[in-house]
Amino acid sequence: MAEKFDNLEEHLEKFVENIRQLGIIVSDFQPSSQTGLSQKLNFMITGLQDIEKCRQQLHDINVPLEVFEYIDQGRNPQLYTKECLESALAKNEQVKGKIDTLTKFKSLLISELGKIFPEEMTKYKAIHGDDPPS
Amino acid sequence: MTEIYSTLFGQNDTQPPTGPAALGFGPGKPLPPMPTNQAPVAAQIPGQLGDEGPTLRKPGAMNEPFYLLRELPVGNDLTGNTNLITHYSLEHAFNKFCGKKVKEKLSNFLPELPGMIDCPGIQDGSSLHSLIEKPPVCGNSFSPLTGALLTGFRLHTGPLPEQYRLMHIQPPKKKSKNKYRHHRPQDPLPPETPSDSDPKKKKKKRDDDPDRKKKKKDKKKKKNRHSPDHPGLTGSQPNSLR
Numbered sequence: 001m002a003e004k005f006d007n008l009e010e011h012l013e014k015f016v017e018n019i020r021q022l023g024i025i026v027s028d029f030q031p032s033s034q035t036g037l038s039q040k041l042n043f044m045i046t047g048l049q050d051i052e053k054c055r056q057q058l059h060d061i062n063v064p065l066e067v068f069e070y071i072d073q074g075r076n077p078q079l080y081t082k083e084c085l086e087s088a089l090a091k092n093e094q095v096k097g098k099i100d101t102l103t104k105f106k107s108l109l110i111s112e113l114g115k116i117f118p119e120e121m122t123k124y125k126a127i128h129g130d131d132p133p134s
Numbered sequence: 135m136t137e138i139y140s141t142l143f144g145q146n147d148t149q150p151p152t153g154p155a156a157l158g159f160g161p162g163k164p165l166p167p168m169p170t171n172q173a174p175v176a177a178q179i180p181g182q183l184g185d186e187g188p189t190l191r192k193p194g195a196m197n198e199p200f201y202l203l204r205e206l207p208v209g210n211d212l213t214g215n216t217n218l219i220t221h222y223s224l225e226h227a228f229n230k231f232c233g234k235k236v237k238e239k240l241s242n243f244l245p246e247l248p249g250m251i252d253c254p255g256i257q258d259g260s261s262l263h264s265l266i267e268k269p270p271v272c273g274n275s276f277s278p279l280t281g282a283l284l285t286g287f288r289l290h291t292g293p294l295p296e297q298y299r300l301m302h303i304q305p306p307k308k309k310s311k312n313k314y315r316h317h318r319p320q321d322p323l324p325p326e327t328p329s330d331s332d333p334k335k336k337k338k339k340r341d342d343d344p345d346r347k348k349k350k351k352d353k354k355k356k357k358n359r360h361s362p363d364h365p366g367l368t369g370s371q372p373n374s375l376r
Binding site: 013016020026027028029030031034037038041042045046048049052065068069071072073074075076077078079081082085086088089091092094095096098099100120123124127128 | 199200203206213214215217218219224227228231232236237238239240242243246247248251252253254255256261262263266276277278279284287288289290291292293294299
């Protein structure tokens, strides 16, 4: 899996470097640099071909759209991962709190109902069985 | 719904029973015995009500005095009670992203990428969002440019006009110490690259300008006039000690 990303990363780095050099040539063009320009243009096309080949290996990779918003704002996309993990942990703790509270409520309710309706609660426990404390 | 109650409790009346007895909240009255001919109908009821959540217990079961007692839902092993980060072995990722401070800028994530990437993409039309909204035309294969096609790339000599200069192109920063990053191969620049692109030579060109030489000379003269070591100034300075 990491090899696929490394391969794509390498091709992208080469492509970007090629484009950067192309920009330098074009910014102050001289007649002697025409062949170099043609070479760089063809490198650009082969770079795109290589990137196109990498696409087939990564067809099952899904990227959340929210990450694109971070990149468009010039922010580090790792912040998205960080915020996802933090919100997952917070939600996990919140749900755990709810489960614990409801478990305590259930045990209190059963004990109080057992005091008020002892016969009915014994029948209830016989039907449902003794629910193990969750 | 009232028809179901009549079949459950053996009432032959078509009209639904009224009052609390119909709802089973009577003061402990014994239920009428189930007629045998209605047992198959009663047995079909749980199937009909299957789409209303947990199935009702069979009326034949000893559910007295409970009414509409449902099965408990099947316990799920994975609930919010467990630490999901530990369950999915994400401790390393959590410590990596949440334990340390993650830098804000995009250039910290991509240090080798040239250009001013920390600016919002909307400003220069390079946003990924616009790429999703208006995807480029795909499907055609990439073919190298032939000689005839390359004639379209014959450029005029000289520097670009100011308005077209990409001043935001920056050389890549220092390489990050990352074992997954491959060593960048140094593409040899073509031998015919213009000498003007070399920064040292650019500086020399600047120095060769006659106007700049004159300006520098003037500046030097002004500095020398105002320096305390200048012989013409020691007598004229009011604060000089004698």
